[in-house]
Amino acid sequence: MNMTRHAQARLQQRAIPPLIIDWLYRYGSRFKGVNGTTICFFDKQSRRYLASEVGHIVVRRLADMMDAYLVLSNDCIITIGHRYKPLRKQ
Numbered sequence: 764m765n766m767t768r769h770a771q772a773r774l775q776q777r778a779i780p781p782l783i784i785d786w787l788y789r790y791g792s793r794f795k796g797v798n799g800t801t802i803c804f805f806d807k808q809s810r811r812y813l814a815s816e817v818g819h820i821v822v823r824r825l826a827d828m829m830d831a832y833l834v835l836s837n838d839c840i841i842t843i844g845h846r847y848k849p850l851r852k853q
Contacts, residue, residue: 764788765839773843783828784843786813788835796834804832804846 764784766774774784790813791803805813810829814822822829834841 767839767841770833770840770842777831777843777845779828779831779843779845783825783831784833784840786817787831787833788840790816791833799836800841801835802832803835805829 774781787803787805790805790809792806792809793801793803796802810822830846831843832846833843
């Protein structure tokens with residue numbers, strides 16, 4: 764999975780573990796963002812699917828990190844962050 768230098772810096776600054784990034788990429792819900800980007804995030808359905816794959820206890824223990832999102836462009840991660848507001852689907 765390719766990641767820009769900006770995304771690597773944000774990953775470190777925002778203390779998001781690589782495991783969460785991997786889960787977002789594999790199990791996260793997606794929608795089209797601005798300028799052809801794709802936004803991956805955890806919603807109720809993706810959390811349930813993730814819990815069935817890795818276990819409910821693991822997801823419950825890492826629940827405080829499940830507010831993360833990532834922005835993709837051509838399978839390259841542009842940026843990573845924490846959601847403080849609901850994402851607006853365009």
